[in-house]
Amino acid sequence: MKKSKQAYAELVKKLSPKSDMAKGVWRAFAVGGLICVIGQVINDVFSYGLKWGTQSAATATSICLVFLSALLTGLGVYDRIGKYAGAGSIVPITGFANATVAPAMEFRREGLVMGIGAKIFTLSGPVLVYGIGSSILVGLIAALVEVIG
Amino acid sequence: MSKRLGAQTVALPSRPGILAWASTAGQKEKEGPYGEKFDSIIPDELNGQQSFEGAERAMLEETIVRCAQKANKALGDIQMLLCGDLLNQIISAGFAARNLGIPFYGLYGACSTMAESLSIGGMIADGGFADAMVCATCSHFCTAERQYRAPLELGNQRTPTAQWTVTGAGAVMLAGGEQARHAGAVLTHATCGRVIDLGISDANNMGAAMAPAGCDTLANHFRDTNRGFDDYDLVVTGDLGHLGRDLLIELLKERKITVREDKLFDCGCHIFDARQDAHSGGSGCGCAASMLCAHLLPEVASGRLGRILFMATGALLSPTTTMQGESIPGVAHAVVIEHEGGKRR
Amino acid sequence: MSMMLMYIKAFVVGGILCAIGQVLILKTQLTSARILVGYVTTGVILGALGIYKPLVDFAGAGATVPLLGFGYSLARGSLEAVREIGVLGAFTGGITATAGGISAALFFGYLAAILFKPKMKA
Numbered sequence: 001m002k003k004s005k006q007a008y009a010e011l012v013k014k015l016s017p018k019s020d021m022a023k024g025v026w027r028a029f030a031v032g033g034l035i036c037v038i039g040q041v042i043n044d045v046f047s048y049g050l051k052w053g054t055q056s057a058a059t060a061t062s063i064c065l066v067f068l069s070a071l072l073t074g075l076g077v078y079d080r081i082g083k084y085a086g087a088g089s090i091v092p093i094t095g096f097a098n099a100t101v102a103p104a105m106e107f108r109r110e111g112l113v114m115g116i117g118a119k120i121f122t123l124s125g126p127v128l129v130y131g132i133g134s135s136i137l138v139g140l141i142a143a144l145v146e147v148i149g
Numbered sequence: 150m151s152k153r154l155g156a157q158t159v160a161l162p163s164r165p166g167i168l169a170w171a172s173t174a175g176q177k178e179k180e181g182p183y184g185e186k187f188d189s190i191i192p193d194e195l196n197g198q199q200s201f202e203g204a205e206r207a208m209l210e211e212t213i214v215r216c217a218q219k220a221n222k223a224l225g226d227i228q229m230l231l232c233g234d235l236l237n238q239i240i241s242a243g244f245a246a247r248n249l250g251i252p253f254y255g256l257y258g259a260c261s262t263m264a265e266s267l268s269i270g271g272m273i274a275d276g277g278f279a280d281a282m283v284c285a286t287c288s289h290f291c292t293a294e295r296q297y298r299a300p301l302e303l304g305n306q307r308t309p310t311a312q313w314t315v316t317g318a319g320a321v322m323l324a325g326g327e328q329a330r331h332a333g334a335v336l337t338h339a340t341c342g343r344v345i346d347l348g349i350s351d352a353n354n355m356g357a358a359m360a361p362a363g364c365d366t367l368a369n370h371f372r373d374t375n376r377g378f379d380d381y382d383l384v385v386t387g388d389l390g391h392l393g394r395d396l397l398i399e400l401l402k403e404r405k406i407t408v409r410e411d412k413l414f415d416c417g418c419h420i421f422d423a424r425q426d427a428h429s430g431g432s433g434c435g436c437a438a439s440m441l442c443a444h445l446l447p448e449v450a451s452g453r454l455g456r457i458l459f460m461a462t463g464a465l466l467s468p469t470t471t472m473q474g475e476s477i478p479g480v481a482h483a484v485v486i487e488h489e490g491g492k493r494r
Numbered sequence: 495m496s497m498m499l500m501y502i503k504a505f506v507v508g509g510i511l512c513a514i515g516q517v518l519i520l521k522t523q524l525t526s527a528r529i530l531v532g533y534v535t536t537g538v539i540l541g542a543l544g545i546y547k548p549l550v551d552f553a554g555a556g557a558t559v560p561l562l563g564f565g566y567s568l569a570r571g572s573l574e575a576v577r578e579i580g581v582l583g584a585f586t587g588g589i590t591a592t593a594g595g596i597s598a599a600l601f602f603g604y605l606a607a608i609l610f611k612p613k614m615k616a
Contacts, residue, residue: 003361003403005348012349012357015395017309017429024306025516032512032560033505040504040555044497058558058567059594065559066595070602073302074610082304087515089304090526091533092508092559093595098304099530100599104607106300109200116607120600123303126527127561128596131534131568132588138542139572139584146576176614194614291614301612305526306519351523 024086031081031088039065039092062093069097074105099123152275155373157366158340165274166332166489167450168281168322169220172442173212174435175290175316181421186443187317188215194291194316202240205289209234209318210245213285216320220281227251227322228279231266233258234434235288235314236296242286251283259463260359260388261342262286263319263438264482267459268339271484274325281328287318288433297352297468310354312390312432315420319438321446333450338374338485342366344465346478352471356393356417356429359462362479363389364400366460370483371406378409381485382454385445387437387461388417390430416440437461449488456487500554507549507556530561537565542573567591 042064046057072078078098082089089095100120107119121128152160174187175194184190189211196204209232217224230249232242233256246253258265266284273279291301293314299305324332345365349358363386371377378384389397394415401408416437417430441459448454460483466475518529540546546566549557557563571591575583589596 003347003400008347008361009349011399012354012392012396015399016354016357016392019309019520021517021520024520025513028516029509029513032515033509033556036504036508036553036556036559037501039508039559040501043555061555061558062592062595063598066598067602070599070606073304074606076302076610076613078304079302079615080304083306085304085512086306087519087526087529088509088512090519090530091512091515091561093561093564094559095304095526095530096561096564096595097599097602098302099527101603101606102300102303102612104603105302105610105612106295108607108611116604120603120607123300123527124599126531127534127564130531131538131565131592134535134538134565135568135572135588136584138538138569139576139587140581142542142573142576143581143584146580291612294615301615 027084028086028088031085032091035088035092035094065093066097069094070101073098073101096124096127154338155369157343157369158338158373159272160338161271161275161336163275163325164329164335164337164489165271166324166329167334167336167446167486168324168328168332169216170319170321170442170446171212171216171219172439173208173318174439174443177290177313177425178315178317178420178439181425182419183440183444187439188443191316194289201289201291201295202236205234205236205287205292206241206244208289208316209241209285209287210248212287212318213245213249213283213320216283216285216322220322222281222322224249224251227281227283229254229273229282230285231256231270231282232285233262233266234286235259235293258461258480258482259465260432260434260437261461261463261480261482262434263387263441264459264461264484267321267323267336267484268341268482270323271336271339274323274329277325280325282323283320284323285318285320286434286438288314288316288435290314290316293433307428308353310351310356310392310429312355312388312417312429313421313427314433315431315436315439317433317435317439319435319442321442332489334446335487335489336484337487340366340370340373340483342481342483344478344480346476348476350471350474350476352466352477354392355388355432355464355477356390357396358464358466358477359479359481360389360393360396360400362481363393363397363460363462364404366481366483367401368404368406370458377407378412381412381456381458383414383445383457384412385457385459386413386415388430388432389415389462390417390432392429394418446486449486452488454488456485459484459486503553504556507553508559511560511562533561534565534568537562538569541566541569564592564595
């Protein structure tokens with residue numbers, strides 16, 4: 001084959017269909033914003049309604065959003081939201097929950113231990129590893145600064 | 150007379166006959182333009198089984214059994230099963246063979262498996278090594294997503310170049326020698342493809358990854374047989390999809406091959422229509438196989454199509470290679486299928 | 495009426511953060527997993543530098559619900575724990591602060607896997 005990889009890559013780029021950027025971004029904005037508003041409402045219910053402290057209300061909000069996302073994923077609705085909204089459903093914490101629930105459901109067939117147990121964090125694992133990992137680093141740096149300063 | 154024609158093509162002078170064929174598909178395929186033509190449609194993605202893998206296996210078995218029935222043969226009369234699928238360790242093929250008890254050669258050509266099995270089957274029949282064989286393959290949307298892409302309930306967006314793995318199966322009964330006399334369609338040539346990789350590493354762009362292999366095999370077939378688009382009623386590709394088909398046309402033109410676009414029929418482009426949101430079209434072994442058995446073979450056997458080239462392309466990647474940053478190699482195999490009774494009408 | 499204003503701010507800020515993510519998905523070849531790792535790590539860094547808190551005060555859930563907010567909670571938890579109990583806090587603080595969300599995902603994920611079956615995509 002005489003064609004170079006670079007020349008072929010350019011040909012592919014030329015002939016590839018372009019995705020509608022504006023529509024996708026607008027949908028992500030709208031759905032993402034809506035999920036955040038729902039989060040704010042839930043937070044207010046715990047803060048003002050039940051008079052919980054800020055920290056507790058925040059934790060409760062996270063748990064509620066995760067629950068809702070898990071329910072919608074189980075019912076087969078969240079993947080449709082995701083198809084429509086893209087990043088609007090991936091970026092909020094509900095996306096993290098969906099990424100945890102989806103493989104758990106998918107690999108149920110392989111059993112409770114090596115199926116659900118092993119695969120539940122296949123997709124959301126990286127977020128935990130890098131999130132917690134970087135927070136550890138941050139803490140260590142802060143502790144070091146304390147010692148030096 | 151030597152049966153080898155050039156670097157990659159062989160002639161099959163005894164013209165192995167295609168005695169019977171059977172096709173099965175899923176609900177989405179039923180709603181497509183060729184929905185009415187499939188012999189059987191599975192009721193849902195689980196097909197009465199406990200898992201998607203079981204569903205795929207049952208679909209494949211059912212298709213092979215029906216093919217044997219249509220050929221008026223018992224399963225015990227079938228001398229060889231040449232079969233493969235997309236799953237790791239080709240479990241659909243292997244487990245179906247276990248249940249059916251037919252001597253089994255497992256094949257892996259990814260989405261090129263239908264053409265690969267017909268090529269090898271044709272050579273076996275022409276060589277006099279067997280006179281009743283089944284060539285079959287299948288794919289299932291859910292098992293492919295599970296293995297290659299993402300869990301079904303994940304809220305991800307598919308890219309514009311992504312293709313939809315067809316839930317479908319096709320089985321063909323090949324006969325050599327005396328048996329072949331009753332066939333309405335015959336195999337006359339087979340071209341073995343080389344693996345071509347032009348550096349595409351996007352696993353969501355199979356069409357672009359496979360088009361170079363399709364071009365290479367087609368060009369070599371034409372060169373070996375001294376033929377062109379004009380010698381065929383249709384040049385069929387398996388699952389290049391819309392983008393892959395466009396790329397194939399460009400690549401052929403760059404090779405100075407005269408392309409008759411009206412004769413270039415891609416199964417992936419036709420199995421779903423635009424309303425079904427399959428983006429770049431259908432894909433999977435079952436795409437080419439089910440379309441061959443539902444639509445193309447009946448057309449050839451009846452004489453409405455005199456001679457077609459059936460070329461299925463496959464992408465030889467695995468999730469591991471993609472994650473390790475490798476690009477995607479492609480392969481394409483081709484067979485010539487003619488209406489028995491000679492050349493075109 | 496300040497509640498209404500809070501909701502509007504949450505909507506706009508949350509929406510923008512998601513829109514940025516959508517642009518990244520469309521423009522780059524990054525998978526969503528990598529984008530999320532980027533978001534959470536950025537949240538940790540911004541949180542540690544004290545840059546993210548003003549946004550949280552301004553937009554509430556609009557800043558805490560996106561994954562950047564998760565990173566912010568991780569950073570804040572880690573720093574507070576270090577202040578209270580010293581270096582050990584680096585290891586305990588982040589994961590403690592976000593334990594609610596993580597445990598919920600694990601628990602409800604498991605439940606969903608027991609109760610529901612994955613279905614064919616629409």
